[in-house]
Amino acid sequence: MPDTAFVRSEMLPQQAPPITERGAVKWLRENLFSSPFNTVLTLIGLAVVFFLAQAALPWLMNSVWNATSLKECREIVWASAGPEATGACWALIRERWHQFLFGFYPADLYWRPVLALGLLLISLAPVLYYGLRKASVTLVGTVAALTLIALAMLDHDPTHLVIFALGLGGLTATAWVAPKRLLVLTVIYPLLGFWLLWGGSVWAPVGVAIGFALLVAVYLATKSYLGVVVATGAGFVVAAIWWLAVQTSVTTGLEAAMPLGMQAITSDQFGGFLLAFVIGVTAIGASLPIGILLALGRQSDMLLIKTLCVGFIEFVRGVPLITVLFTATLLLGYFLPPQTNFDVVLRVIILVTFFSAAYLAEVIRGGLAALPKGQYEAADALGLDYWQAQRLIVMPQALKVSIPGIVSTFIGLFKDTTLVAFVGLMDPLKGVTTIVRADTAWKGIYWEPYIFVGAIFFAVCFGMSRYSMYLEQKLKTDHR
Amino acid sequence: MKKSVFLGTLAATTVLTGAAFAGTLDDVKARGELICGANPGLTGFAAPDANGVYQGFDASLCKAIAAAVLGDPNKVKFVPLTSETRFTALASGEVDVLIRNSTWTYSRDHDLKLDFVAVNYYDGQGFMVKKDLGVSSAKELDGATVCIQTGTTTELNLADFFKQNNSTYTPVTVADDAEAQRNYLAGTCDAFTTDASGLAASRSSFPDPENHIILPEIISKEPLGPVVRHGDNQWGDVVRWTFNALLIAEEKGITKANLAEVEASTTDPEVKRLLGLEGDFGVMAGLDNAAFKNAILANGNYGEIFEANIGASTPIGLARGLNALWTQGGLQYAAPFR
Structure with a gap:
């Protein structure tokens, strides 16, 4: 009985969502025009982007790469885009890039800073990616390949290239076979890098290395009866005696018996990013351990140590970096005996290190404060002594918490290296830019050097920032 | 107590440094290199070129002094100084001579204990x-x-x-x-x-x-010139007379190119004294007799240095103006070489 007139026997086909609820329109509505206020903001944003592009794009489109002076750049732009047109004159970078990167480092020795940078990154691999074979090999392999390409562009002697290729290939193979073995390179890198950059007799860094070896030997030999602190102190005393009293005669003797070295470069030939990296990397590397010790000292129960650490931290944080730099270059000149040639770059590095160590100490103290008391008590309950507790329980957690702050301090420190311009060193941003602008051929140029230098700074700082985010992810053990 | 120790140390080091600076000339000779405080970026006056070699009007005077003292215009190390660091660097002995477009003023002479030994450029x-x-x-x-x-x-x-x-x-x-x-x-x-x-x-x-x-x-008035430390008169004289030699060379028409010719043919007694052909004038200043000849050979005479770096033929195109020789209505006037 057909008492129902109509029965739907199949489902209607699905219809596409309305136009406002799909695709680009939906995205625009949700993200850019979701409310009157957001619509206004979007329109303002678009206007800003439009005006910026209107101002900058023609300038960028008219870029000139081949010219010998700003005047020639302008003529090329006028010829191609009509009079009154403006264009970027990258020819300046093309002609002077080596001064932005290396300062006054002798051109035929550019392979030394390039190799030093390559080895620096390779020696960082086991620190950045400890025990991770794939990441280590990727980093070491990429860096080795890039370094080799750079070296091939600088030096056309095939025998040299074969030596470099073998060495860098060997390091990549080590990263593949035993990534942790690369730590050996990390340990010797400070002296190796120093020797590569400054040159001179190989025996001077070897002498310094012997001092450190003595320090470690004395520490290991006496640790069991003297305790960590006294053993370290004893090691320092022995090493200091070696460095101050014995080393010079031994190294001069060795140098006389077996002269081995390469052309010495003085610090005043350093400049540009080479200088920024030397100061930045050394200060970053040295300030972390000093900062940790200062943070621990500040929490110490021993009045003397606590007072000294607090005094140091508060004093340094209360003084602007510029003051510290002027002290390093000017005031020390009065205090030191005349004719002492205490390298100005070294002076700046030492004071910048102390400066950032004080800031790091406070960052790390923040990390220490974030640890629940139970962690300290658990360490005590396990019967660990102070240093074991710090090394195994406290520091790994405190440092993990402090990573964003530590990396911020590092990034700030790296950018602050440009302040050395005020004491007459050739930093890339102001120092080299000033000398380049003083050339009659390039006087009057403004944005191009800033953009070039800024881009490199951005790349380095952005890299540090991304690595810190990766590290935070990797070390994330909580279950929030 | 602490403060007095600090000040005492400061005073002691100042005395020590003062004593050690007495013989800048000897120091420079012993070192085999002149250390010249320079402006790292002043168009035409001093700036490193693409190869990192300092060029310019002020830099040329440094080279001339190095040539006079050490016989080689390339034995000079330029220390880049900012306007804040320049006088301290000179006073503390970091540089031997400061040629960094510094204006000669009363207070710099007295308060800073510096000596302006010449005016190589009258600016304003x-x-x-x-x-x-x-x-x-x-x-x-x-x-x-x-x-x-x-x-x-x-x-x-x-x-x-x-x-x-x-x-x-x-x-x-x-x-x-x-x-x-x-x-x-x-x-x-x-x-x-x-x-x-x-x-x-x-x-x-x-x-x-x-x-x-x-x-x-x-x-x-901005008289710019080379500066040395107070109290080292021998060194100040060397710098002053190297500059004067360049002026006299222009006055007498001795250029870098014709120097050898002039040396062979001259009959002018002052030129002979200047070039070290007659008398012991270089030795009198503690230098070699050929010192001023070397200074002229470094970059030519004053006029040549001017023309090459900032003169009418360069893009900067400065006229000689006050810096013309006194014989041509300018202020550049060297005392007689005798």
Whole structure:
């Protein structure tokens, strides 16, 4: 009985969502025009982007790469885009890039800073990616390949290239076979890098290395009866005696018996990013351990140590970096005996290190404060002594918490290296830019050097920032 | 207590350093290198070129001194100094001589204990304006905005000048020369003031130099010259007479190119003394008799140095003006070489 007139026997086909609820329109509505206020903001944003592009794009489109002076750049732009047109004159970078990167480092020795940078990154691999074979090999392999390409562009002697290729290939193979073995390179890198950059007799860094070896030997030999602190102190005393009293005669003797070295470069030939990296990397590397010790000292129960650490931290944080730099270059000149040639770059590095160590100490103290008391008590309950507790329980957690702050301090420190311009060193941003602008051929140029230098700074700082985010992810053990 | 120890140490080191500076000439000879404090970036005066070698008007005088003392114009190390660090670097012995466009003033002579031994460039502060502003004299700048570098004597001169003329101005302070140029070209200020040599160098770098004029008024005296430490007269004399030798060479028409010829043919007794052919004049100053000949050979005479670095044939195109020899109506006048 057909008492129902109509029965739907199949489902209607699905219809596409309305136009406002799909695709680009939906995205625009949700993200850019979701409310009157957001619509206004979007329109303002678009206007800003439009005006910026209107101002900058023609300038960028008219870029000139081949010219010998700003005047020639302008003529090329006028010829191609009509009079009154403006264009970027990258020819300046093309002609002077080596001064932005290396300062006054002798051109035929550019392979030394390039190799030093390559080895620096390779020696960082086991620190950045400890025990991770794939990441280590990727980093070491990429860096080795890039370094080799750079070296091939600088030096056309095939025998040299074969030596470099073998060495860098060997390091990549080590990263593949035993990534942790690369730590050996990390340990010797400070002296190796120093020797590569400054040159001179190989025996001077070897002498310094012997001092450190003595320090470690004395520490290991006496640790069991003297305790960590006294053993370290004893090691320092022995090493200091070696460095101050014995080393010079031994190294001069060795140098006389077996002269081995390469052309010495003085610090005043350093400049540009080479200088920024030397100061930045050394200060970053040295300030972390000093900062940790200062943070621990500040929490110490021993009045003397606590007072000294607090005094140091508060004093340094209360003084602007510029003051510290002027002290390093000017005031020390009065205090030191005349004719002492205490390298100005070294002076700046030492004071910048102390400066950032004080800031790091406070960052790390923040990390220490974030640890629940139970962690300290658990360490005590396990019967660990102070240093074991710090090394195994406290520091790994405190440092993990402090990573964003530590990396911020590092990034700030790296950018602050440009302040050395005020004491007459050739930093890339102001120092080299000033000398380049003083050339009659390039006087009057403004944005191009800033953009070039800024881009490199951005790349380095952005890299540090991304690595810190990766590290935070990797070390994330909580279950929030 | 602590303070007195600190001051005592400071005094002791000052005495020590003072004593050690007594013989800069001997120090330079022993070192085999002249250390010259220089400006790392002043167009035409001193700046490293693409190969990192310092070139310029001031740098050439450093090279001439190195040639006079050590016989080789390349035995000179340039230490880049900022305007803040320059006098301290000289006083603390970091550099032997400071040739960094420094103005000779009373207080620098007395208060800073420095000696200005010569004036290698007579400069003065001037104004540059755009032609379409319709101004032909600095006295018509009443109410103008003026771009000026902070913390320099130019700032004080400017204030004095406008006060004297009972006129007002709005300063636009900028950090350095490049900023000043940029602001001036962008129209932030009507006039741009700095030393006249700097104005000429800036104007030459503009896209449209013909649309800018440098006003005729020079509102200050800026005698720029080499500086040495107080109390080391022997060294001061060496620097002064190296500069004088370059002036005398121009006066006598001795150039780098014709020096050998002049040496062979001259009958002028002063030239003979200058070139070390007669008498022991170099030895008198503690140098070699050929010292001043070497100084001239380094970069040529004063006029040649001027022309090569900042003169009419260069993009900067400065006229000799006050820096012409006294025989040509300028102020450059060397004492007789006898």
